[in-house]
Amino acid sequence: MALLEAIELSKTFQKHKAVDDLHITIREGEVLGLLGPNGAGKSTTISMIASLLEPSRGEILYKGKSVLKKSEIIRKELGLVPQEIALYPEFTGKENLMFFARLYKVPKKERAERIAEVLSIVGLSDRASDKVEKYSGGMKRRLNIACALLHKPKLLIMDEPTVGIDPQSRNHILEMVKQLNTKGMSILYTSHYMEEVETLCDRIAIMDHGSIIAEGKKQDLIGMVQDQDLLYVSVEQQVAGFEQAVKEIDEVLFMEREDFRYKIGLKQQAEILPELFTLAHEYGIRIQGIDIQSPRLEDVFLHLTGRSLRDE
C-alpha cells in the first residue's frame, strides 16, 4: 500500500525549476532510496513532502489524504532528518533531545525513557551529557537522526544523513536504518552515494534535474543496462584524439576515463576488440589490460544521463 504519494510535483524558484513534474511513491514498510547528484532537487522534494515548502504545482497524499490541505496529518507521523546538522551546539545531547521531545509532544512521563531509547539506538548513551559542540562529525550526524526518532514516526525521511563522516559512523548509521526498518518504520533515504542505496534500499528512485528518471527494484534498474557490456581498458599513457576516435565506433555507447583506465559501454556482444587494437596502434598507445564486467547500479545513472553520479 502507498504510504505517501507525490503526484506531478513541481517547484520553481525564480524561473529555475528545482523539481519538475515529479512522481514518487513510498510504500508502507519499505526503504526507498532517492538517488541523485547534488542539485537534483532531492532536498526541495523532501521539504515539500514535509510541508515546509509550498509546491508550485502538484499534490502530495499521505495515506490517501492531501498533505497540502492539512499538514497536521503527516507532521505527527513524520520524522525528518535534515541534510544539515540541525542541532543546538551549545546544548548537550540530552538537552537537545529533551527540547525536541517537548516540541513533538512526547508525554512527560515517557520523555526520559524515549530519550534513553533513541540514545541507545544511535549509540550515544555515554556522551549524552556532553555539549554537542564537542561531538565529532559522526556523533553529530547520529544525534541529528536521534532527534527525529523521539516521537516514533511511521515515516522517516533522511536527507543525506551520512555526508562527510568516517566509515565507522557511516556503517553504524546504515545498520541502524536497517534495524528501524525491520521494526516497521517506512524510510525515504536520500543520498548521492551509490553503495549506500544499493545495500540499503528495497526500491530505488533515480533523480536528475528535478524529476525521477528511473524507479524500481535494484535488479530491475540494473536490468535496464543488462543489454550492455562494460569494457575496462587500461593503458600506459594518454594520447590526444584516441578517446574521440574510440567514441566514434558505432557499437560504443559511452566512454569515460579514470586516470589510465577507460570505461567503455558497448552494445551487447559487440565485437570491437580488433578495431580497438588497431586504433591503439595508430595512436601509439600500449594497451596493458582488458576486462569485461557486468553493469552495476552506478552504470544505470551513467546510462540514463550520460554523466557520472560521482561528486563533481
Add this chain to the structure above:
Amino acid sequence: MIVTHAWKDIKRMLRDRKALMITVLMPTILTAILGLSIGNMMNGNTKLETIPIAVVNQSEVASFKNNIQSGETSDTPVDFAEIFIENILASEDLQDVISYEQLSKERALQKLENGKLSTVIFFPKSYNQEVLNVMNQPSSKQVEVTLYQNPDESLHNEVIKGVVESYTNQLSKSVIAQNTMVTLMMKEPKLQQEITSSMGEVIQKVNETNRPNISVMREPFGDIESLSGMQYFTAGMAVMFMLYVGGYSAIYVRDEIRSGTYNRLRSTGMSFWHLAGGKFISTALLVFLQIIFLFMFEKLVFGMEFTNIYLLLLMIVITALSVSCLSILLTTITVVNQETRLNELFQSVIIPFLAMVGGSFISISMMPEPIQMFGHNVINGAALQGFTYVMQGYSFSELFGPILALLINGLIFLVLSGLIIFRRKEVFR
C-alpha cells in the same frame, strides 16, 4: 509549547558568552565610566536659547542712615533687590542669556510648575532691611534669597545660581568692608585720613576673608530632584543595550535558519504563534533581568538611588514588553526574508543611531526639533525618559507620557509584523 520555545532562547542567551558580553558587561562598564566621569551635571533638557526666569520681589524699601561724616543722620532709601533687577538682570550682558519677568509669587510658581520657567528668584519682604542689619551689625541673622528651580534644567539652574551668588557675594563684601570702616572711624575719628587711604587694603582683606553673610538658598521645587550622572547613565545604557537583547532573539532565528534547525522546528509543527510567543516571553524576561541587573549593580557598587522602586519596576516591565514586541518584528522580518541583512544593520547602525537620538550619550535637547521629537518617543528614548522621571521622584501620573509612548511603540511593532506575516502567509503554512 510557547514556554518551551521561550525557555530554549533564554538558555541559549545565558550560555552565549558573546551575547552576555554585549548585553551585560558592556553597559555595566560604560555606565561606570560615563557615570563617574560626568558626575552631577547631566540632565535631560539643556537648551541654548535664553533662560526664562521670574523675579518675585516682595521686599520693602529700607532706610540707610548716613551718620558718618557730619555727625548728623540723613536717611537714604535703599532697595538692594531693585538694584539686582535693574543693574544685573536688565544689563545688556545678560539679555542674551536670561529673560526675566516680575510676577506675583503664586503666578511665578504656577508657571514654574508648568515648565515655563527655569527658576523663580524670591526676595522676601524683609530682604532690604535684613541686608542693612547685616551692614550695621555683622553678627546679625543671615539674609536669604530663595531660588525655586525646575530640576529638569540643572544646567540652567547653575547659571542662574551663579548670577545671583555673584551679586550677593559682591553685596556682602561691600557690607563687610563698610562695617569695618564704620567701626574704625567711630573709634578714632582722627585717623580718618589714614583710614581712607588704607581702604583699598581693607577691601582686599575682606576679599581674602570672603565670608558672605548673605547667602543664596536653593529650593528644589516640589519633590523633584536632580539626577546624578550615575543615575542618568545607568538608565541611558540600560535602554540602549536592551535593544541588543531584542536583536539577539532575531539573530537566533537567523542562525536556526542557516543551520537547518529552523526546518526541524517547523517539522515539529511550530506555528507563527509559537515562534512569536516564544520570542515575546524570552525577550521580556531577558530584558527584565538585564535592566534589573544593571540597576542593582550600580546601586550596590556605586550607591545609586532608585528613588521609587515600585515605579521603577513598573517602568522596567513596560519597557521589557515593548522590547519584546520589537523582537517579534525583527524575527518576522528575518523569517519572511531569510536573506535579510537587517540583523547586522540593527546591531551596527540602528542601535547606535537610536541610542544617540534617544539621549543615551548626550542630551537630546542639543538636537534639531524633529529629531528631538523622534528621540523622545522612540522606544529607547521613551524608556529613558520614564526611568529618569522615576529617579527624579516624579509621580505615577507624570509617567503617563513615556508609558504611553512605550505602549504605542510596542503596538506599532506588532501591527507591522502582523502586516508582514499576513502578506506572506505561505511562509507559515
